[in-house]
Amino acid sequence: MDYATLLQVLDSTVRLATPLLLACLAGLFSERAGIVDIGLEGKMLAAAFFSAAIAAITGSVWLGLLAGIAAALVMSGIHGLASITFRGNQLISGVAINFLASGITVLIAQDWFSQGGRTPSLMGGGRFESITLPFAEALRGVPIIGPLYYELISGHSILVYVAFLMVPLTWWILFRTRFGLRLRAVGEAPEAVDTAGVSVVGLRFAAIAICGLLTGLAGAYLATGLQAGFVREMTAGRGYIALAALIFAKWRPWYALYACLLFGLLQAVALRYQNIDLGGFIIPVQVMDALPYILTVVILAGFVGKAIPPRAGGEPYVKER
Amino acid sequence: MNDTPAIELKGISKAFGPVQANKDISIRVMPGTIHGIIGENGAGKSTLMSILYGFYKADAGEIWVNGSHKDITDSQAAISAGIGMVFQHFKLVQNFTVLENIILGAEDGPMLRPSLARARGVLKQLAEEYELSVDPDELVENLSVGHQQRVEILKALYRQADILILDEPTGVLTPAEADHLFRILDHLRAEGKTVILITHKLREIMEITDTVSVMRRGEMTATVKTAETSPEQLAELMVGRKVLLRVDKTPAQPGEVLLDVQNLRHVDDAGVERLKGVSLQLRAGEVLGIAGVAGNGQSELLEVLGGYADASGAVTMKGVSLPLSGAGADGSARRKAGIGHVPEDRQEEGLIMPYTAWENTVFGYHRDPHYQSGMLMNNARIKEEAQDKMTRYDVRPPNPNLAARNFSGGNQQKIVLAREIERDPDVLLIGQPTRGVDIGAIEFIHQEIIRLRDKGKAILLVSVELDEIFSLSDRIAVMFDGQIMGERMPGETDQTELGLLMAGVTERPEGKLIDAVDASLKEKEAREARQHD
Amino acid sequence: MDKMPAWADAVLVPLISILLAAFLSALVILAIGENPVEAFKLMVDGALMRSTGWGYTLYYTTNFIFTGLCVAVAFHAKMFNIGGEGQAMIGGLGVALACLFIPFPHWSVALIVATLAAAAFGAAWAFIPAWLQAKRGSHIVITTIMFNFIAAALLNYVLVNLLRPVGAMEPATANFPAATHLPTFQDMFASEGNPLFRGSPANVTFFLAVAACVAFWVLIWRTKLGYEIRAFGHSESAARYAGISPVRITVIAMLISGGLAGMMALNTTMGEAERLVLNATEGAGFIGIAVALMGRSHPVGVFLAALLFGFLYQGGAELALWTNIPRELITVIQALVILFTGALDNMVRLPLEKLFLATRRRSS
């Protein structure tokens, strides 16, 4: 593999990792606060649809982004209502959200646009254009560094940079601020937070609001950054992969980055090298397709060791039975 | 003396679903006193205090603090009213450091750094003033229970509590640690602070409190000056009848060795060695009591002998060696070998809470062909026998169709005892037989244990209650840090000696007891921390 | 003392939840400019008013009974098996292999062997996640999701590269031989003068599903294995104390679960399509989650909930057939049913409990 190809693969990795990363960090905030979220997929899907739909209607990608975030926030709100307010089962609520998003997006799309559950293709200001970073053109000629900067680092949409900046930001929030301390505490021992005079419900809603915000960004990136419009089920299981990445990352921001990059890389490689020929024996494309999933299982089975989730995760905080 | 009460509760009521935990309770606690609260399990003590601390919301009633009506809707309100509470089950974040736990909810600003820095300073001061030293940077999960309790007290003091509530603080302490705690409470009282102390131990009430309130079935039955009462009177107020505080028994007639344990070692999931070469022998017709502070390997000893934790070493039952890991090392194999087991935690281990009582009466023995008919379970027979057992063990209500969770703690314990004792095992392992059991039921359980002993069975008794160990055991072994520190005969030792052994101190120290205990515990913590890495 | 009578918990709460879901669904239908009453009428008419409609309703019901029981048995052991979908796919593979490669003399023999094959294949697919959960603590929710994806890829590979007849377009197997064709309701109940269930896919597997409900009940509440599964589900620590091996129960419960999911393929593959197509499962594995939740993991409840979802499917199909309401409406209704009966049921239960407590206090 030559250098240019390598850069291409890595470039593709960055693009594919971005929605995973945003969703993974979203899950991180939620699960660190003790709310397990398998509804990431649905939130992303809802966000993808509404961002594309509003961008298509208004012609403004920024309004679209806001709409996407709002949609994901509404989904988060439902999740919160079910799992925080009414102390329901978080997994079931997540499953319901995935169903809901998958149905409602197409239903509304059909009602609004009559294009078979699709939004119209976004033009011009309806999409996030890629940004050329300063000096990218100028440096392009410099060997090694130039192409690296031009191809890999420059030339992504703004949401990609936002996603990557979210990693240190998440770390900082979690480990350097009062809010982060409380958030982590509420995922470990909500009763400690409660008796310390801090509202468990408030913290958890804040966490899932952040989760909604980030899945909103992820969905909007899919529909208006990576693509130019929404099609049904366009998240294609990314929410689940993000969840796997979160476990792989042991609920830590930097590890989340690495995990998402790894999954992105796997997808990029699978896309680029289908039917790998190993001296006569051809690895079928299905194997390459299934590889990220197989790898997830392998990783869960062995390499992460015991990933210890936040202790209060998945359980509603019940004081009185 | 100031006669505005520090705390006055008026007409507090609280129901949990169908359970009326507190019924129209009124109480006054005077400032600068230590006020004891006693009562059977489930009497509603913790509930009342949790209401005062804003953890639960009362259905009715008022809270007055220092003469003014306070609307305590959450813990924040309680904290700002100057109330601090150390719960029965600590409310700490296990994988946070001590410092982080201290500042949680009481941070100075949105950034952590300055809060942590200030807390470090304050903590140092408090540590000196009250002899409450803990390493501020240690993770709470690496601390002994005693030290975790210190963190809880420090948390309250850091929030400048004037009124400190302690819910059964001594259950998890060595006697020396408990003494130390009482000195701290004394000190607090001397400073004019108010302390509310919940405990089951009448001795402690008599020793330190100024006033004592008694609760029964959700109601406040009496409040008396400690100086004007006696343990016997308190016990009667608690249960509503005269109680025998001692166990009647004849001297043991030890027979052959039934259970022989040699050099037992066990490493837990986290990789910490919990049993470090335990050896003991158990004879027919005797009760061997294992004393020790919770967390020193007694639980693991029971789990290993009960067959559900792997270990190395050698265990023989009537000369037949038992496998300690792999196939054959499970609860049902042990039961077949004649070892019955009343586990320490009836709710987490001994019973399936949603199962009916009759289903629970065969739990662990459900594979016995006696309870099968063909491919199916013989439920009719199981129910029939359950009814019989429940009547004979005076389980109330004697209704086998009720779910286990609907019985009170004492009655749950009776169901477990009935199940295990009725199998007539040669060896019975019993952990904390009377934890959370009211005085009346304790009497019954103790009698049953002695009756079994007198039938020539061997009993291994693990309890954190020294009183219980003393009154039941024919021999006492003390465990500390996964080892047996020594064996004593009950008549030839006293609480102080056992207390020191429980802290790992084998020789009576020159200076202060608590320092020796502290040093010993520190050493243990350091060892464990090293093992974690 | 419980807070509420058992019947209220088992019947009243789900009923009110469903009504709430139905009400919201009606709002959704209104929002897309259709008439909810008309829509409901169409659904009832198409699903319940004619024998053919029943034939379809019961066909879907059969699928959902199997996947519902699949999820329910895992629930009893406190596991969340989201992998029913993949297990059913692989179960279908087992059915196809049996039907294609064994020359059966009669459908009844074929059904027995295919049932074993379906269950074995489904169970095998559940085994790895189960084993990983038991031995390595890998989160079974995640692993079973992953195994759904992997099953899809595997099935695709097998159908495209191995089982597809040469020259055939579709990634599907050849038609099964006639001896493996299962009697449909039409074969069983229709007569010359009375063409019942004409052309509808309901077939003998429905009775197999009903039998599975009975067997499930016996297993869970009458055998020592069921006793152990439930005990393990309620408290792992207690199970260990009693000598119930967590590894054994985890694996066995998941094997049963996977086997039940696999058996769903009998209905779709052997009963309906009479060949194995790529998307024979069509999300029934996921519907099973809702069915098990609504049915409170009890076979009677599962049966009723499966019937409800069968009605939704068939009614929804009729709706799509005669109106402009997109098929996704049914997905939305399902989502609402899952949400209200599963995740939000405390919203209904808590006020009801209060009500019951209050009336009890007053009467006592």
Next chain:
Amino acid sequence: DPALIYDLGGKFDKSFNEAAYNGAEMFAKETGGSYKDIELQSEAQREQALRRFAEAGFNPVVTTGFSMSSPIASVAADYPDTKFVTIDGFVDPAEHPNVLSILFSEHEGSYLVGMLAAMASKSGTVGFVGGMDIPLIRKFACGYAQGAKAVNPDMKVISNMTGTTPAAWNDPVKGSELTKAQISQGADVVFAAAGGTGLGVLQTAADEGILSVGVDSNQNYLHPGKVLTSMLKRVDVAVSEAMTAGTELETGVQVLGLAENGVGYALDENNAELITDEMKTAVDAAREKIVAGEIEVHDYSADDSCPALNF
């Protein structure tokens, strides 16, 4: 009235099913007639829809997608008076006299757009992005590769399939990534035969400044001046004709190739500038030769192999 049943991809997939829809609309406009249509939601519904329509008296019942052939085979005999049409599917006419099977020679149309792609390519590399990996799509790819290599035997053809599940028809993100990967491997014309996924392919090609080739319907308008051409599969015509014929429809098997104008390439104002006269001449000549039988385009589905491309 006639009825139309779309395959699981859905009515508005911008390609195959949408072409059928356009055909039905064409029929409605030209004859003033009306028709009934439905999008399927599940496998079992295939037979159900056929029966319900037949019972309700719709005739003929037109269906799209090869998956409809076996349900039709099992239903047709029960409704001898109803005529069924399966587009892309095959039902034995000897057994079921009331069924019309319409098959397209996609490989021939693909051959032509393959030639155009090769002629438009400056890099000597062209790409193909398929949807789900099924024989039908390989048939497209194989024809395309043959066409490209006919122009230049050294032409490099990169072929990728989006996936192995039906989701592959609807994953424009992956389509887009595949396109980018092919671009980085030198492709400067990409042919998408991938349903909804193809939209991502066309979009990315337009964004990255290379040419793309649409499929089934005329997709040139999606990105004017950036879509080289579209491989037409005249499902619309087939549907419209079948509906117009009504009950008089002649059953049997129809194979629609270049000769029947069943497949072809799209030329309109959107791509007029992209197709030079030279290119047009060459392609039209090839078309004549194929019609005349002088060039034989290998059909992948005939023997599951392709001389011009490895899968």
